[in-house]
Amino acid sequence: MIQLVFGPGDFERLRHDIWHTTLESAAILLCEPDKLGEDWRLAVREMHVVPDDQYEVRTAVSIRLNPTFGLPIEKKASLKGWSLVYCHTHPHQTASATFSPVDDNAEVALAEYANRRSPSVPHCALLFAKESHAARVLGSQEIVTVGQDDAGTDYDRQIRAFGSDGQVKLERLRVAVVGTGGTGSVVTQQLAYLGVRNFLLIDPDTVERTNLNRTVGATPRDIGNAKVAVAQRLIHSLRPDATVQSLVADVVDEAIAKELTAVDFIFCCTDSHASRHLINQVSYQYGIPAIDMGVAIDATGAAVRFAGHVKGLTAQEPCLWCLGQLDSRQVREEMMTVEQEKADPYFLGRSGVVQPAVISINSTVASAAVTMFLSIITGLDAPARYLVYDGNRQRLASVVAQKDPNCVFCGPNSAAGAGDTQPLPVRRNG
Known part of the structure; x- marks a missing residue:
């Protein structure tokens, strides 16, 4: 038929x-x-x-x-x-x-x-x-x-919010989710519910027992399975006709980074500085809108402190380097191959610190990111492009930030808009 x-x-x-x-x-x-x-x-x-x-x-x-x-x-x-x-x-x-x-x-x-x-x-x-x-x-x-x-029936309630044209735009996008664990699994689930039908999922990791408390869709049977496989199964359970490309890989590797240049939107749900730097570069160099998000929980003191951020990356907005959210030393070290790490006398090894994680806090930040995505794509009236979440005060605030006119990553003398004419900051193996 x-x-x-x-x-x-x-x-x-x-x-x-x-x-x-x-x-x-x-x-x-x-x-x-x-x-x-x-x-x-x-x-x-x-x-x-x-x-x-x-x-x-x-x-x-x-x-x-x-x-x-x-x-x-x-x-x-x-x-x-x-x-x-x-x-x-x-x-x-x-x-x-x-x-x-x-x-x-x-x-x-x-x-x-x-x-x-x-x-x-x-x-x-x-x-x-x-x-x-x-x-x-x-x-x-x-x-x-x-x-x-079926958008006319399954998505009737949200069409009433942002219109049928907005729904059609969602269905025509190819969306990348980089990192499909804590925040990434929530983002993926919500995108599928919204009607996005074309996904690129990138994550090098497999499900561990300690991931089960915060990875949406994962069950004890998934321990040892690729996180992207869990996310793909979740998408197809909600949207059987969705097209999903799943890559068990690190986004900073050259061939994988190139895959990002063929999407329409990117969600950065990873906490490594190298991957965030790479996605920041792809966004401005290729004119692909992206959203970076993160959650931080500090349980070292007498009281637990928790917070998060959501940052839209578009040509008009300051990039992550403008905001001082990336560390050049960490980017350099995370970009190293194993051979480079061994050869570098200044490399002290990865910290391996296990960070606290709570699904409700992840979900708060991920939901704010998806709402920002809806605003960018459908015109939903939510113009903020930089949000800071103060969890202890239960406050989500919009922050006004300025572009650095001399920024070498998004300024007028950068590779912004250069596309394939400039190389990407990737890890080159071999």
Whole structure:
């Protein structure tokens, strides 16, 4: 079975925009394919209605498009491995929408062309009549079902908060979560609940017994399993159709760091200075928004002190170096390979201090981070980009911070915006 899935309101908008009362009209859709066993789910990502000046021929019963209209759309499908859906109308068809013999003949060559441009995925034809529609696999009689994404039902309550357009934006993002333990597992769970469907998970560690009190989704049976595997299972339990790439690796390694440059948003849920430095650099160098978060619990005194922070990293905001939140010595040491550590006479070894951790405190900070993410992506009215949590006073406060105009990491003379033209600060093994 092949299902063509529209975002909330998109199907009605397409019907409205493509329709002409007397002349045939056309559109080309770009769809992200997802293979589920023997079935396909084609999620509509772009809708391109043909403007009036792009028809070479247009009558009540036939159309021919200017080839230059479709070429960039078809090229994008080829590059991304996406499906093409060719839409047209029968403005005078009052009965059920039915493809004509002319349609049958035209689709043979069109199907051959589409399969050549973007092979291994299905391509479709969608027909609109006055009161109905029909869809099929391009060049065949195989029926394609047409529906609306379940965001219209599963996410109704949050759509009322930030709108259907915001929901569609969430579903189109590819989000990286670096560190899937304490705060990262909470972030991952909340993103899945919100409807994010494309994840990159990065964490080198496995589940230990001491992690079970704060890693959402982990059970005693997971001891020894990769943390990213637990997070992936959690996502699929909430969002079975989600795409998840899980990497049991350290983000500062060169090949893994490069993976981050292909996402739309990054959550930094790791406490190492090297990984936070790397994510800070990726964010500004590639223009990818990110959120850094952290929790600190001090149980050495008579009273336990606990606090946290959430920091948005975007072009307009000061970076972690501007705020003095990174230590260059720690970055240098954490970037070392084992061989470099042994060869460095100033390297004193890792401290290995076990830090306290409480799930409710992690969840408070992680929830604030996800709400900030919603503000950045959907426009939810929560403009603060730097939050400090004073746990003992139960206070979450917005902090105003200024960019350092001379910052070598995000300032005008830095690699900010340079993309692939500048190297990333990574650990190069070998």
